[in-house]
Amino acid sequence: MNAKTILVGVWLGLALAGAAVAQGFADLGATVEGFALPDRDRVLEFPEDHAAHPDFRIEWWYLTANLTGDDGAEYGVQWTLFRSATAPGETEGWQSPQAWMGHAAVTTADAHHVAERLARGGVGQAGVTLNSGAAFRAWIDDWEMLSDTAPGEDALDRLALTARGDDFGYALDLTAEGPLVLQGDGGYSVKSADGQASHYYSQPFYAVSGTLDLPGGPVAVTGHAWLDREWSSQPLAEDQTGWDWFSLSFEGGEKLMGFDLRDGGEGFTSGTWIAADGTPSRLVPGALQADPLEYATVAGREVPVVWRLRLDDRAFDVTLRAVNPGAWMATLVPYWEGPVRVTGSHTGRGYLEMTGY
Amino acid sequence: MIRASLAALLSHWWRHPLQLAMLLAGLALATGLWSGVQAINAEARAAYTRAETVLGQDQLDRIVATDGRLTVARFAELRQAGWPVSPLLEGRRAGLRILGVEPLTLPRAAAVPGMPMLGSDDLGEFLAGRLVLVAPETLDRPGVAEALAGLKPQAAPDLPPMTVLADIAAAETLLGARGEVTALLIDPGRPLPGPLPSGLERRVAVADQGLARLTDSFHLNLTAFGFLAFAVGIFIVHAAIGLAFEQRRPMFRTLRALGVPARTLGGLVLAELLGFALIAGLFGVGLGYGVAAALLPDVAATLGGLYGAAVPGVLELRAGWIVAGLGMAVAGTLAAAGQGLWQVWRLPPLASATPRAWAVAAGATRRLQALCGLGLLTLAGGALGFGSGLWAGFAVLAGLLLGAALVLPGLMALVLAAAGARARARGVLSQWFWADARQQLPGLSLALMALLLALAANVGVGTMVGSFRATFTGWLDQRLASELYLTAETPAEAARLREWLEPRVLAVLPIVSTETNLLGQPGDIYGIADHATYRDHWPLLSALPEVWEAVARGEAALINEQLSRRAGLGLGAVLDLPGGALPVAGVYSDYGNPSPQAIIGLEAFGTRFPEVQVLRFALRLPATEVEALATILRAEFGLRETAIVDQAGIKAFSLRVFERTFAVTGALNTLTLAVAALAMLASLVTLSASRLPQLAPVWAMGLTQAGLAGLDLARTVMLALLTAVAALPLGLALAWVLLAVVNVEAFGWRLPMQAFPGDWLWLFAAAGLAGGLAALWPAVTLMRRRPADLLRVFANER
Structure with missing residues (x-):
């Protein structure tokens, strides 16, 4: 999933824990005492694992959507809730070690609207709950991801999603048209050659309809969305400095999740090829080749906004092009996140996330 | 050129x-x-x-509950409804103002310089409740280190003194106010989702001028x-x-x-x-x-x-x-x-x-001056009769002082003329003495006016402070009727002490109190036992019949004079208190306390504030046994030195605070008097140079230089004493205005005025001394002047 997201989540944790952010990404590899660690043998259980795992250091509910408006224009939507803990476990009240961070964005070809929310755990300002009726709710302030699920369905099968910033807002209805997908080895996703890992699953099959509130007025939209769920305590190796993450949906119904964790040398790439019916195939580390083709200057940094992705054994060779190269998330921990168009051996749409630039 | x-x-x-x-x-x-x-x-x-501006109080609107009770749950509800609010928990502990904030939602405009913000190294420490911010010198004040024990206080120069800024979690713990919120700060940079839910009200940001207004009179x-x-x-x-x-x-x-x-x-x-x-x-x-x-x-x-x-x-x-x-x-x-x-x-x-033209001109305007002075005195009387408030009080003071100063030369001239007329019979020298005094008056009048003001201020302020001190000590005697005061560290220790003490002393009176808001201002509520100690001694200014019975039954409250005056609460008025309103059955004097205060019965207190532990006791016992009992208590229970205080100790402490309070007034008073004496000296030096033409003829007629110098000295002392005579009623009037008008407005209490004739003697002595010292050097100069100088007067072109 989003390497960058990991960074963001950990970074917030570091900021809250008082570690020097200036020391950079190296700290993300540091072990923090007392937290639970991902376990390869653990079998994920639903709906329980949709809820928060406060014994792990970081966690997120990360949704991206590629949408088309009734005006024919292309839109990208992001809704993310990060959890970050300074100590394992949850307590009631302000003493809670948990902190929450929400990011919301709407990207058009020429604009990128961003909003951010922060909250302490323990007081009800933000959280993720799963009640006995399997009703799922993730929220921070008035942003919400709320399940509207019929009996027998997964808690995440139908979601109502809202968020708003100063100059934008959205309300979307999501319906899953495929199964949950376990990433990596049955939901255990390795992130480095040294074995750093996370628990990771996705729901990449959402059909979306709803409304975007933009400065120019409301826009009715339809399209597809992809939800990532991931939690860990020690997600990066010490020498990893950032990453590029891709979630792509192709016209044939197949999907690709891939990431490239950058370090001083070769880097570490991995991912999952998802068949149209949701069957995942784990990519061997190094099988995915990701090469930047063109850079754009965004927020004073050189960021690759055109990529070539290849999977030689699948005759897969595509070019990703950012819908809006200026999709910079000027948040507390800044990063690039935006919709892309895919052309080449496969065509489609997807999301690109880049950290550490 | x-x-x-x-x-x-x-x-x-x-x-x-x-x-x-x-x-x-x-x-x-x-x-x-x-x-x-x-x-x-x-x-x-x-x-x-x-x-007033800490945490953007002057810029940020806030939301409060109409019933005064905001909770963390309410905060979360509002956030979930889209309100951009940040919680603020405020309270007092051990004399410190504790401000609890939540850094993740705190609006930027509320940030205090030096406070750890998002992304800073210290934020984790701050959120964990270990790091708190305090004004640099506050850390050195007694008691502060103990109150913040276990925390890491960091100096923040932009914080007001005696204020602690902490994470809301730490503030909750310090204040023992879990789940409570005082107010919600509204982030001005974000739109509001709609009208406020009921039960909440929005307070528009205003600089709270309370302190500035209260202290106005002092400044x-x-x-x-x-x-x-x-x-x-x-x-x-x-x-x-x-x-x-x-x-x-x-x-x-x-x-x-x-x-x-x-x-x-x-x-x-x-x-x-x-x-x-x-x-x-x-x-x-x-x-x-x-x-x-x-x-x-x-x-x-x-x-x-x-x-x-x-x-x-x-x-x-x-x-x-x-x-x-x-x-x-x-x-x-x-x-x-x-x-x-x-x-x-x-x-x-x-x-x-034209020699001495500048001095003579001053004499010509004396009549006009006197008229102006009478006008000012009339205005002062008018302000007293019709004005109200602190400014009217000061207008009275200004009119009184300036008017009296302007009238002084005219008055002196009349007195000197009358004295001169009566001296005619006593011989030519006496007549010359008075005539010369009148002749000198224009040149000296400014200095004498200065002396008058300085002396009157001395009498006025001295009388005020003296009245205050006398009332205060009498009041302390009443209020501190118990012989010994004990503070236990834990409820268990308190219970053991009580059990042990009860058979050994005449009475054990528990004292409980809590810091709370009384009509919007931080104040205290006390619970007291039903005992003759209070009935006989408590300094009630006014009370309904059966007041102590009503208080003991929990059906009425006593309030201090400050609260009564500020809120306009008289006997029978209803006072809002946490846990339900009570009628006011009595008003007591409470000098030296800046805050509102209320007293309710001990049982009623326990019902309303069950969380407050009884840790303090007042003991009644024969005065001769106090020391022995204190010694036993320290030995038996290992009580700290500060846990047992006898009546005399508290009185001494209170009086020390009192004396410090008026030290400034005393210092400024003395300085002003010194300057007035210097003004006289300056005037006399000026005059002495130009007075040779007046003195030379007298010298030529046979009076010695030493005799002349002595007369000069006597004349100046006499003028200074006359000024003191005028300063006395002026000073008493000043004291009356200070006590009956200014203090009531400024402090919220009125003191009976008392006269201190002993001090007046000192006043005359000071005036005479000031005059004498000022005249001494010119007199000595005159004495030592070469006769040739005096002779030259007759030869000089002038």
């Missing part, structure tokens, strides 16, 4: 260094006292501003003193400059005759004066800094004691009062020299010098 003229002008000072010293000293003193007072005021006001008092000192200092300057103009008349005439234009001469004199003003002004500002630095700790104690206002005891250099001080020096110099400058400007080149 300019250079030569300037050299000629300045040569005068070279030949009269004492005059120059007097001029500079007067100006520096005037500027010094004035800017010292301004520096103190500036420091205090800066502290109030910090207190006005200081300013008035500063101005008085300045005015008195300017008398000195006026005398010195007058003398210099007088003595340089021939030189001006010569320079004009040599062709120096009037405009050039006037400009040069002006430049010379401005130069002096700046030099003396700089000295004065330095002096002011010294005065302020010396007085500030006492002022801080006063403000803390009277109003609960936290002011740092350390002075900061501020451009504001430095510039203001220099400006006052220049303005004062120009005012004092205006008359002389005008004459230089207008002086015809060949006019003959």
Whole structure:
């Protein structure tokens, strides 16, 4: 999933824990005492694992959507809730070690609207709950991801999603048209050659309809969305400095999740090829080749906004092009996140996330 | 020509260094006292501003609950409804104002410089409740380290004194207020989702001027003193400059005759004066800094004691009062020299010098002055009758003082004339003595007015402080009726103590209290036992019948005079209290306490505040057993030294606080009197030089120089004593206005006025001494004057 997201989540944790952010990404590899660690043998259980795992250091509910408006224009939507803990476990009240961070964005070809929310755990300002009726709710302030699920369905099968910033807002209805997908080895996703890992699953099959509130007025939209769920305590190796993450949906119904964790040398790439019916195939580390083709200057940094992705054994060779190269998330921990168009051996749409630039 | 003229002008000072010293000293003193007072005021006001603007109080609207009870759950509800609010928990503990904030939602405008923000290294420590922010010097205050034990206090210079800024989690723990929220700060940068839910109300941001308003009277008092000192200092300057103009008349005439234009001469004199003003002004500002630095700790104690206002005891250099001080020096110099400058400007080149013209002119205006003075006195009476509020009080004071000062010369002239008429029978010398005194009056009247003001201020303030002290000690005797006061560390220890004590003493009276808001202001509620100690001794100003029974049954409350006056609550009025309102059954005096206070029955207190532990006890026992019992208690229970306090200890402490409170007033009083004496000296030195033509004939008729000098000395002392006679009623009037008008407005309590005739004797002594000291040096000079000087009067062209 989003390497960058990991960074963001950990970074917030570091900021809250008082570690020097200036020391950079190296700290993300540091072990923090007392937290639970991902376990390869653990079998994920639903709906329980949709809820928060406060014994792990970081966690997120990360949704991206590629949408088309009734005006024919292309839109990208992001809704993310990060959890970050300074100590394992949850307590009631302000003493809670948990902190929450929400990011919301709407990207058009020429604009990128961003909003951010922060909250302490323990007081009800933000959280993720799963009640006995399997009703799922993730929220921070008035942003919400709320399940509207019929009996027998997964808690995440139908979601109502809202968020708003100063100059934008959205309300979307999501319906899953495929199964949950376990990433990596049955939901255990390795992130480095040294074995750093996370628990990771996705729901990449959402059909979306709803409304975007933009400065120019409301826009009715339809399209597809992809939800990532991931939690860990020690997600990066010490020498990893950032990453590029891709979630792509192709016209044939197949999907690709891939990431490239950058370090001083070769880097570490991995991912999952998802068949149209949701069957995942784990990519061997190094099988995915990701090469930047063109850079754009965004927020004073050189960021690759055109990529070539290849999977030689699948005759897969595509070019990703950012819908809006200026999709910079000027948040507390800044990063690039935006919709892309895919052309080449496969065509489609997807999301690109880049950290550490 | 300019250079030569300037050299000629300045040569005068070279030949009269004492005059120059007097001029500079007067100006520096005037500027010094004035800017010292301004520096103190500036420091205090800066502290109030910090207190009022901390956390953007003056910029950020806030949401409060109409019933006063906000909770964390309510905060979460509002956030989920899209309200951009951040919780604030505020309370007091151990005399500290604790502010709890939530850094993740805190609006940027509320950030305190030095507070860890998102992304900073210290934020984790702050959120974990280990790191708290405190004003630098607050850390050194007694009790603060204990109150913050286990925390890491970090200095934040932008915080007001005695304020602790902490994460809301830490504040909850410090205040024992889990789940409570005082107010919600609204982020001004974000839109609001709609109308407020019911039960909440929005308070628009206003700088809370409460402290500034409360302390206004005190600062006005200081300013008035500063101005008085300045005015008195300017008398000195006026005398010195007058003398210099007088003595340089021939030189001006010569320079004009040599062709120096009037405009050039006037400009040069002006430049010379401005130069002096700046030099003396700089000295004065330095002096002011010294005065302020010396007085500030006492002022801080006063403000803390009277109003609960936290002011740092350390002075900061501020451009504001430095510039203001220099400006006052220049303005004062120009005012004092205006008359002389005008004459230089207008002086015809060949006019003959008219000796003492400047002094005689003052005499001509005496009648007008007296009329103005009577007008001012009438106005003061009017303000007393029809005005209201603090400003009216000060208008009365100003009218009274200025009016009396203006009337003084006319009054003195009448008295001297009457005395002269009666002296006619006693011989020619006596007659000359009085006539000469009248003749001197115009030249001395300014200095005598200064003396009058200084003396009256002394009597007034002395009477006020004395009345206050007498009432205060009497009140302490009443209020501290119990012989011994105990504080236990834990409820268990308290229970053991009580059990052990009950058979051994006459009574064990539990004392419980909690800090809370009383009608919007931080105050205290006490619970007291139903016991004769209170019935017999508690200083009730007014009460309904059966008051103690009603309080004991939990059906009524007592309130202090401050709360009664500020909120306009009389007997029978209903007082809002946590846990339900109660009627007011009595009002008691509570001197020296800045905050509102209420007393309810012990049982009612326990019901309303079940979380408050009974840890303090007052013990009644025969006075002779106090020491023995204290010794046993310390030995048996291992109580700390501070856990047992006897009545005498508390009284001594209270009186010490009281004395510190009025130390500043005393210091300024003495300084003003000293300046007044210096003004007399300056005036007399000026006069003595020009009085030779009057003295020489008397000397020629056979009176010795020593006799003349003695008469001069006696005359000055006599004038000073006459001034003291006039100052006495003026001072008593001043005291009455201070006690009955200003104090009630300023402090919220009224004190009965008491007279201290013993102090009046001291007043006469001080006046005589001031006059005598001022006259001594001119008298000695006269005595030592060579006879040739006196003879020359007859030969001189003048």
